[in-house]
Amino acid sequence: KAGVTQTPRYLIKTRGQQVTLSCSPISGHRSVSWYQQTPGQGLQFLFEYFSETQRNKGNFPGRFSGRQFSNSRSEMNVSTLELGDSALYLCASSLTTGNTEAFFGQGTRLTVV
Amino acid sequence: QQPVQSPQAVILREGEDAVINCSSSKALYSVHWYRQKHGEAPVFLMILLKGGEQMRHEKISASFNEKKQQSSLYLTASQLSYSGTYFCGTPPTGNTGKLIFGQGTTLQVKP
Numbered sequence: 249k250a251g252v253t254q255t256p257r258y259l260i261k262t263r264g265q266q267v268t269l270s271c272s273p274i275s276g277h278r279s280v281s282w283y284q285q286t287p288g289q290g291l292q293f294l295f296e297y298f299s300e301t302q303r304n305k306g307n308f309p310g311r312f313s314g315r316q317f318s319n320s321r322s323e324m325n326v327s328t329l330e331l332g333d334s335a336l337y338l339c340a341s342s343l344t345t346g347n348t349e350a351f352f353g354q355g356t357r358l359t360v361v
Numbered sequence: 362q363q364p365v366q367s368p369q370a371v372i373l374r375e376g377e378d379a380v381i382n383c384s385s386s387k388a389l390y391s392v393h394w395y396r397q398k399h400g401e402a403p404v405f406l407m408i409l410l411k412g413g414e415q416m417r418h419e420k421i422s423a424s425f426n427e428k429k430q431q432s433s434l435y436l437t438a439s440q441l442s443y444s445g446t447y448f449c450g451t452p453p454t455g456n457t458g459k460l461i462f463g464q465g466t467t468l469q470v471k472p
Contacts, residue, residue: 252402279458291403291448291462304459338402345458347391347410352402 250274252341252353260359266327269356273320273341280322281350282314285336294337297322298345329360362387364451366463373439373470381434381466383449390455392425392432397465398445406434406447439470 253272261267273280282294293306297316314324320341326333336357340350364385371379383392391410395403407416409425409432416423420437436443446467450460 281458281460283462290464291450293459293461296458298458304457306459340403340458342458346456347393347408347452348458349405349408350393350458350460351405352395354402 252351254339254353254356258357261329263329265329268323268325269337271322271339274351277341277343278320279342279345280316281340282324283338285338331360334360363461364449364463366466370467375470375472376438379436381447383432383463385430389430390452393450393460394423394434395448396445441470444470
């Protein structure tokens with residue numbers, strides 16, 4: 249079966265701009281989580297969505313937002329980009345929420361210049 | 362609270378064994394283990410649940426000591442394919458997909 253698809257794979261943006269990242273989970277999966285990965289901070293949780301509802305939010309400023317659509321696809325948006333937002337953004341999909349295997353996408357590499 | 366992994370890095374020869382630990386200062390509901398190879402997405406290895414049995418993925422096994430708030434990942438007879446960064450993740454509450462990951466342990470297996 250098809251895996252988790254994240255688009256785009258690479259992005260270069262300028263400080264102050266905004267960006268939207270997309271994640272298509274595995275067919276049938278209803279839970280999508282987003283993580284930010286940087287060399288210094290490791291894997292940090294951003295959001296968790298289940299059936300179009302945000303269930304959890306990580307410790308990130310309000311510039312980071314997300315949503316999930318009825319087909320379980322999810323988007324995250326970062327407004328007023330800062331240099332420190334440069335990172336690999338990973339999306340993980342699961343059948344449901346809770347103690348279950350998560351499948352990660354290849355990620356979107358965002359570079360802010 | 363981020364779990365603490367030890368060691369931070371380990372270098373092995375093929376066939377050698379290694380242990381990676383994941384400790385928390387808070388009670389653990391479960392422990393999830395993932396491996397990430399360079400330039401690739403993290404891949405699920407196993408979940409350890411409270412009161413559950415020791416789990417296994419190929420020649421990799423793991424245990425969960427609730428009292429010590431610790432999980433250990435055992436890599437037996439390491440293969441070159443085991444190289445990568447291993448992360449443990451713990452949920453802050455019982456029923457959530459949110460995981461707080463440790464800082465990772467980089468494992469390099471040499472021929």
